[in-house]
Amino acid sequence: MLASVDWGLLPGYTVIGITLGGVYAMAAIGLVLIYRVSGVLNFAQGAVSMFSAFIAYQVSTVMGAPAVVGLLAAIIVGGAIGYVIERFTIRPLAGRSALSKVVVTIGWLLVLQTAAGLIWGQTAYHRPVQLAPIRGFTFPGTSVVVGWDEFTTILVALGLAFGTAAVLRWTTFGTSMRAVADDPDAARLWGINVNRVMAVSWVAGSAMGAIAGVLITPRINFDPISLTIVVIDAFTAALIGRLTSLPWTVVGAMFLGLAETYPRVFSSNSGAGHAVTFALVLATLAILFRPGARLRQRISAAREYVPVPATDNPPVRRAVVAAAIGLGLVVPLLLSSYYQSLAAYSLIVGLIVLSLVVLTGLVGQVSFCQYSFAAIGAFTVGSLVGGHGWSFWPALLVGVICSIGVGVLVGIPALRLSGLFLGILTIAVALFFDRFLLAPGTWDSFSGGVSSWTLRRPSFLGISLAGAYAFYLFTLAVFLVAVLAVWNLSRSKTGRVLRAIRNSEIAAATSGVNVTAWKLAAFGVSAGLAGLAGGLLAPAIGSVSPGAFTLQQSLTVVAIAIVVGVRSIGAAAVGGIFLIFGPELLTHTPLSTLWFPLLVGSILILQVIVTPQGVVPDWQERFRKRFPSEPRFPATPDLPAAVPMPELTAVAAADAPTVVKL
């Protein structure tokens, strides 16, 4: 195989890789700067870069100003966005967990991404901002041709990296930044304006992201989503630098750029580079982040745990549930077949929300790859039914089993990780699926390649599910069974074990709980539920293709789960309805469906700041107050009425910045 490889391509590919690495380095430096000073891993960094790049596009390409003016505008707007994020949405969360702040940045990601799409269009049909001429020159002493734009990118990246390092090391303000990163309270005692330092770190970090965004436009699909996802590569580079070391971050970025480029020498599969990114994320998390961090995290999580007083009123609750089921049976009868289909989709998506309830709500594990688990179910069903002529039901069973298996596999590294790092890992998993596994050319007999799998709705016990209402009833039955199972699980001994793990893994282990086995089981059950949803989605739509299972969908479903309350089983139905009927509702307003992620992101930000427990638990709390009943055990008088979401408070010491000398 190696004999057929054209090694003469390597010098040219090295230039491509180093240029790519330069862009990643710029994005990662901003990320590290923000993380070191404020302790927040800014998931919106890519979105800020993207939005700023579009500002440059507007100024230079649309309005005709020189590209440098566009770059300056991008830097100003990028910095301003960074300031707004820090001042109005991060600073109010002082004292809250790092993950709460991360969720806010995910909200910003959705807001900025959608806003850019609404303003400039969600296609890649935008001319890049050309800061330097494209035309290449032959690098002295070699036969390698380097584009001037590539050369500029590499120079700017190196300049920013060493410049930032110099500022941090040799200036007074840099010393202040390091002091705040080390111990904000001590820094405050020394008279340092901590808020100002944090704001500056956000402004500077976002401005660097803006530069990266502008420089990468000639080398990437210039659209809101592709540019935003660059943040994952930046994360990887930053992880290699252990989120603290700027020089190692730059080295990591360059290594990543080359590692993503060289596989193209051997393979025309453009997704091969993303597989490398995934492998690097996995390796970095496994090697560089020690288990010791987990210990502190667990202790912290235990400290923050507050038990929930059980003040349910079963008769009233049963009446509400019965009424909801009754409405669920009758209301769709009044709708057109199209809306009946949407109702079925909403229940299927509700299953995915339910899978998050199990994993995040019960066990406290973060996951941004639930749609990837769903994809396992959907594509297994699609390929077995569409490609091999299987009957639907055994294919569905195999799909769910495969999903469980993949869930357990993802759960293995999760044993070492939680909080932010588990989030990064699951994002890498989602991108691995999105950009590599399901990409045409990788595994076409599974993904269908460039075509979609098509299949018809099956019959169940001799009853055809082809009709919209029949299929809706079937999905309703499946959904209710799943909800009942999860409800029973949460109330059973197993549920108590899972909650014990969520609250304190150490305490649970001390009590004889096999934490490893239960966490893996939780990942398996959660992935199985998502796989079931995917398997049902296949006949619901009648077509299976990768576009329905992207990272974007996973992020949106997490956002919605948090908005409605990821600890509440009832949130599954509400979340599914919100996710499917929300965009549909917008079509009856002056807004379009494209606005939906923006609204979700905005609500998410407000939600975390105002009612962190979620909408449904909030309603339930009010309901309990309205219809009180005897508590099964007496509530502690001093406890707050609204209990913070453990998954948003379960990360502390491990996520706090650690100072390492530059």
Add this chain to the structure above:
Amino acid sequence: MKERVAIIFMTLNVVATLAIGAALAYEFGHRGTVTAAQPASGAVAGQSYASSPSSGSSSATGTPRSSGATLGTLTPSGGSTSGAHGKRGAAPVVHNAALGGKASSAGKTSSAGKPSSGAKPTSSGGTSSSAPGQSSTPQKAVTGGVITVGGIYDETGPVDATVERDTVRSYFNLVNAQGGVNGYKLQLIDCDSKYDPSSAHQCAQKLISQGVLAIVGWLSLSGEQAETGYLTSQGVPIIGGLGVPAEFQSPLSYPTTPSLVTAGTALGTHAGQVGLKKPGVIFLNANFIQPVETAFLNSLKAQGITPVDVETVDATKADYTDIALKFQSAGAQSVAAFLDPFSYARLFQAMERQNWHPPVLGGGLDKASANAQYDSGCGSACAVFGADSATPVLEYLDHGNTPAIAQYLNAVHTYYPNQFGALDVYTTYQWLAAEVFAQAIKNIGSAPVTRQSLVNALNGLKNYDDGGITTPISYGPGNSHDPLHCFQWIHNTNGRWNTTSGWNCFGG
């Protein structure tokens, strides 16, 4: 303060819930109306739900974004999306090729192929073609004097087909401004297929549930091949499209372009005529590309041309520098490609980065906004300078004075000025689709407008002259339709596209 915000927030939640309830109620009420309009007999493609056509006081299509356009020639120039091209203010030229059947000459094209002038469309009412898989879906395609058709477009993702959508709407706006067709206003409902086959399928389901009369002037790169069969099975006629193979295998599909397979053969033939040597070949990875690739490579082989490398790329591929390096390393002396317009832009940028400027041959190269990406600032060395292409419609960048093309350019400039720079060969296809649809509705006359009557009218369309934009179009009651087989060669000279031949016809 926090409590207040919480109260406001909770109130918003309640409002959202109420709004969902209102939507359900709306749907319920709306459904009742549609149900009432259904005839007692089973719904088939030929049934009528039409109300009487009104004289058309309602505005059926989108609001025009511009009040007028300059008469005469408009030349789209690329780059800016601001659409500031030419002056505005006068009414667009109204050329009756579509509605009145007036024929006009093809302007300055030479007549190496078939002449395209003079033929008048004939309407026999057509013989009935039984549509397979006739739908039981309630149709509300014709209500209140408005005919509603659907279109599936890649509106988000790596491909931007909003310009095709807006081209169809431009034509409908133009027709509606003149009182409509037989008193009917025309309306297009669009759906975003997101460059994803499943989304395209959901779009097809949604449009069918909305009871559209037909699909007119669609462009869904990843959806057309699969959804043509589905729409056919549901009894929905399809007019226009990209020209994917499935559209030439359906009794209900009425293409307004040659098949892409024919285009492959034509372009391969032209490669021999322009003396292409040792090409590196690139195809866009799509579910319809295999027969196109085979046709092109066979045609090259017939011309004695052997590619040094054949690459297939996704539409999402951002950087073509690696492809340029591979071609150079393989000893390519030219480049031949089947890509979408902005993928060409990225390819040419990569070639520019490598200072590599071999002869280029490609389909669909002539898009002003994409051309602007590589013809600014690179002088005569630009990759596209000297490039060759083939087009089955009059080159719009070279025939602004031809009345039919001028009408097309003026209409888009009038109603969607922001899209003017993005016009290309594919938008011309969909403009023709809208014209053909309107002509078919006109030919239905006073009879009820139904899917069946539309199919009959389309099947009866013979030698329809679109003002010389293509050779005359004829359909029939067969199991498939393949009305166009002719291409003109175009060549880029210092950034300007020139037509270098008359019609060259293949197969058919």
